[in-house]
Amino acid sequence: MTSVTLENVMKFYIPAVGAGDTKPVTGLENISMFIQDGETISIVGPSGCGKSTLLKAIAGLESINSGRILYNKVDVTRISPQGRGVGMVFQDYALYPSKEGEDNLSYYFEVRKKTEEEKQQRLRETADMMGIGFELLMGRQVDTLSGGEKQRVGIARCIVREPNVFLMDEPISNLDAKLRERTRTEIKKLLKKFGITTIYVTHDQQEAIFMGDRIAVMRSGRLEQFGTFDDLYYSPANLFVASLIGTPPINILPAIIQNGVVSLPDSQFNVALPPDQERSFPSGSVRLGVRPESWTVSQRSGQGIPMKVIHVERLYTERAAFVNGQLGGAVINALVGLDFPENVSQVYLLPDWSQTHVFASDSETALVSPGAPALF
Helix, strand or coil: CCCEEEEEEEEEECCCCCCCCCCCEEEEEEEEEEECCCCEEEEECCCCCCHHHHHHHHHCCCCCCEEEEEECCEECCCCCHHHHCEEEECCCCCCCCCCEHHHHHHHHHHHCCCCHHHHHHHHHHHHHHHCCCHHHHHCCEHHHCCHHHHHHHHHHHHHCCCCCEEEEECCCCCCCHHHHHHHHHHHHHHHHHHCCEEEEECCCHHHHHHHCCEEEEEECCEEEEEECHHHHHHCCCEHHHHHHCCCCCCEEEEEEEECCEEEECCCCEEEECCCCCHHHCCCEEEEEEECHHHEEEECCCCCCEEEEEEEEEEEHHHCEEEEEEEECCEEEEEEECCCCCCCCCEEEEEECHHHCEEEECCCCEEEECCCCCCCC
16 A cells, blocks of 8 residues: 655746747646545646646656655655556556457566466456456457447556556546446446555546545646545635536625625625624625525525526436526526426525635635535
């Protein structure tokens, strides 16, 4: 079992000779994190945020300019990828198309001149680990396999190496939606079974939430927040994290809080804070963050802030529905029951003040983060 520690990891790129801008481009900026033995972490963020660069730095495929990377407290910063004992699963599978599944797995043993007995024993053990039906893939040509089957072979090829760390770079993004859902479930089961420390890169927040014991949110080479889903969802470090995590996304409304009264500039409507919440909220211009499920929605006049309903969206697979409208210059999504009537033209909303986030009006700073609700 292997833990991974990153200490102030920096990576920057020097522009090519003759480029207009000669300033170094930052790839990773002071990244520090500790990944426990057997833990799976997801790295998520927009394109170009440094997810794959961080993964390659951990693997040793990218050198870093400063900082340290440790496996089990052993500094591997200057050790080659082969010496680190990592197993990588790529987006494009990276299999030998002319070989059968078994040959893709056994190539590792041939290069290292292992005995036939060692090779066959390890192949049998790996096939057993991969579960029902995997033996059939071993005898087939790679180019006859489906995307999901290729990825199973790709994962098995890593397992035969007995890696210290699994590194997965968007391994299922090439698959269609149904196959992606099934394959990520299989990968999750395998990772739980093996207990191998895993770093999983994805641009899909739902996939990040499903796969990771903890989630690292990145932007522009910086680590914005690292924690569990509850940490990120209920106590986001800033507005960027709050907006990235959650579907539909958090509702953000400009507001003014004065003497315990909240006013929305574009709605001409004032709401008094409950006395037990008044001290928790700062005065002045702010931005309120309200999750879709944190609205109280009523069809009765006077029960809250009036909002014209633009659309009612029903997600039967999620057993949920949302009313969409506009309030205080912001587009609003509010959770309602699946039986909410289609022909309602106006609703009245009030935030659950105990679950309302507050952000600074002129920055992304979180001023109030309510934390996870007490469910029991």
